[in-house]
Amino acid sequence: MQKGASPDTQKGLPGVTQAALFGLCPACGARTVFAAPARVADSCASCALDFSELEGGGRFVGLLTMVIALALIGIAWWIDSTFRPSLVLQMIIWAPLTVGVVIGSLRLFKIVNLYARYERSVEGSDES
Numbered sequence: 001m002q003k004g005a006s007p008d009t010q011k012g013l014p015g016v017t018q019a020a021l022f023g024l025c026p027a028c029g030a031r032t033v034f035a036a037p038a039r040v041a042d043s044c045a046s047c048a049l050d051f052s053e054l055e056g057g058g059r060f061v062g063l064l065t066m067v068i069a070l071a072l073i074g075i076a077w078w079i080d081s082t083f084r085p086s087l088v089l090q091m092i093i094w095a096p097l098t099v100g101v102v103i104g105s106l107r108l109f110k111i112v113n114l115y116a117r118y119e120r121s122v123e124g125s126d127e128s
């Protein structure tokens with residue numbers, strides 16, 4: 001168990017892509033944000049930051065999933081009509097790809113949202 005970071009690591013938030021990939025806590029940088037592949041934990045197990053308060057935007061998540069699904073269907077349809085791959089090949093490609101893209105996008109969306117809210121809450125009451 002190595003701890004290179006000092007307890008006072010407010011400067012330099014990790015990159016959003018990296019944060020989405022590993023689910024890094026915006027406050028302490030621990031990999032604690034995601035309890036499941038695309039589900040945000042209630043709070044940080046390391047620094048007890050309340051994620052449930054920062055999450056929000058649940059309605060957009062459903063909308064986002066639908067937009068992604070429609071985009072994937074569109075791409076699948078285009079590939080089908082352009083390249084005409086076999087059905088088996090399509091299933092092998094699309095099943096994991098769909099899951100991966102949806103989970104990846106949800107993670108990215110939730111992290112961006114969480115970080116934005118966290119930064120706002122750190123900066124003070126900027127709510128208007």
Ligand SMILES: [Zn+2]
Binds near residue numbers: 049
């Ligand atoms: Zn934390």
